[in-house]
Amino acid sequence: MDQPQSKIEKLREEGENIKQALREQVFGYILGAFGLVAGLAWNDAIRSLIEYLFPLSQNTLWAKFFYAFVITASVVLVGMYFSRLFKKGDEKL
Known part of the structure; x- marks a missing residue:
């Protein structure tokens, strides 16, 4: 009788591990997207500086x-x- 309960508990634990891994991945992707936006902003600023100086x-x-x-x-x-x-x-x- 104890075996089905332990399997259910193991499945719940795996579900929580998957949720945590998914959150970490999504956080990484969002952070990467913000990094890309910041990089594009700096690119535009430096391009404008080059056009101003030259x-x-x-x-x-x-x-x-x-x-x-x-x-x-x-x-x-x-x-x-x-x-x-x-x-x-x-x-x-």
């Missing part, structure tokens, strides 16, 4: 390539940092 009569193409290079290098460096940080965190577990 009017169309000057060579804006090189300024945009420089901007793209700096942003790419920054993203790679931050990605490497977080990758190492998470590897260290996994080793502690």
Whole structure:
């Protein structure tokens, strides 16, 4: 008689674990979406700054390539940092 009750309890526990995992995933997606919006806002601001500093009569193409290079290098460096940080965190577990 005890066995069906333990199976029901186990199913409830699994349901709670799935709910928690789903909440964490949705939170991650929402946070990523806000990050994308913030990134697009910064992109627009920096583009406007480049256009202000280098009017169309000057060579804006090189300024945009420089901007793209700096942003790419920054993203790679931050990605490497977080990758190492998470590897260290996994080793502690």
